Amino acid sequence: MPSFIQKDPSSFRDPSGFVFQKDYLVYRQVNKDFKDHFDFFISSGCYKKLADADLLIPHQEIKENFTGDSNWYTTLLPEQIRFISYPYEWSFDMLKDAALLTLSIAQKSIASGMILKDATPFNIQWHNGKLVFIDSLSFERYNEELPWIAYRQFCECFLSPLLLMHHTKISLHSLLLAYPEGIPLAVTQSLLPWKSKFSFHTYLHVHLQASYAGKSAKANQKVSFSKKKMLNLLLSLETLIKKLKSPSKPTTWSAYYEEASQRNDYVERKKELISSWVSELSDIKDAIDTGANDGIFSEVLAAKNIFAIAADADPLCINNLYKNIKALEKQNILPLIIDFSNPSPAIGLNNTERKTFQERVNTDMVFALAIIHHLVIGKNIPFASIANQFCKYTKKYLIIEFVPKADEKIQQMLKDKPDIYTNYSAEKFEKEFCVFFNIVKKQEIGSSGRVLYLMAKDE
């Protein structure tokens, strides 16, 4: 393979083809072995139907063998995804919609004589304000006599985490970090409450399947299946998943801005200031809002046609933001659950299959609004480490809010713990951040005592 071609480290499982990068563009090669299925995917109208309905990423076919591979059949150039996110960074309703999207695609492809041969949330990405299926090689000709090969995978990757969150009422998105290939049904079964056995669909898909696991069928046992049975199976999964509800216990941050907005005109002044600063910078295409909460400052960016990753450690805030984005069909905000004191690590084969959060973020701007005191006083992280981390996230600018120690919120945090933070001052903050950035602007937000900084990265 030529050196200017970089094969994607996560694209090794499926022998039908692979993903590679060339000149900053992501392509997908279709292998000769998969020719028959791929041709039928196009000629049956399945591709057009799914792409027209915005369920599948559209691609352009390029008849050029970039990789020089002898197994090459054709090359696809899909519409490019702006930011690759992983299911352990998604909120409950995002994963639920990803599951429903998978089932809807399975049902629609059956109508075109095709079937999904795998069902993992890693085949789904955020594109133009919604989740879309990105793996154009997941479709193969449908044989009505065979059951669904991806059934168990679907149950472990989607149904298990959703059911566990529904029943425990706790956000367990990080379980997918421990089990990226799906939570084994035996694990799910043992964690689910006993009453879940009384749900007919849950009993069939989890309890019955888990108790049956490992018992192999007799070698020559003929399994009869039909299209009707397949559609019933998909309908049952869909019925069950539609009923599942997100954990919605109020969390520490879920009413933050409701409360914050009551503090004089603090939020409004902050919005105006940020908006005018961002307007003066003409070279911002994308940004990350760390500690985005319900996304009101990400919306300032989105309104200026800047793609914003709205990240927060609070799953409920991100879930509410997702529902809001979905309802209002907002295009430019990607909501993700990220804890900046513990961002997603690299996992999978060779620790390269899924990249760290830091490796994936390289935006023109970072917002760090009222988050610094949570990292320094809440998590004991030194200013220097935070400055270093933000410096890696941004290509150009940082807008950061400094909260002074006298602030009511910090005093609340220090109520029950000794004040060991003698280094927490505006002078120390500026000194440590100036190792990586230049201060371009600095202004107090109204009379709140909190100060907003616009910093530019040192060249």
Add this chain to the structure above:
Amino acid sequence: MNYLLYIDPGSGSYLLQAIIAGALGVAFYFKNIKNYIKSFFSRRRKNEDDNIPS
């Protein structure tokens, strides 16, 4: 036909899937009958409502 299957469906999973799909077939069959009866009565009630002279 050449199938490029690469994921493991799980041992015994095909047989179990057939059993689950069979159970679902029965359940959906009765559900459909229930829905039919329900809609029959609600339609009749609606018709009766429609026939009430104003």
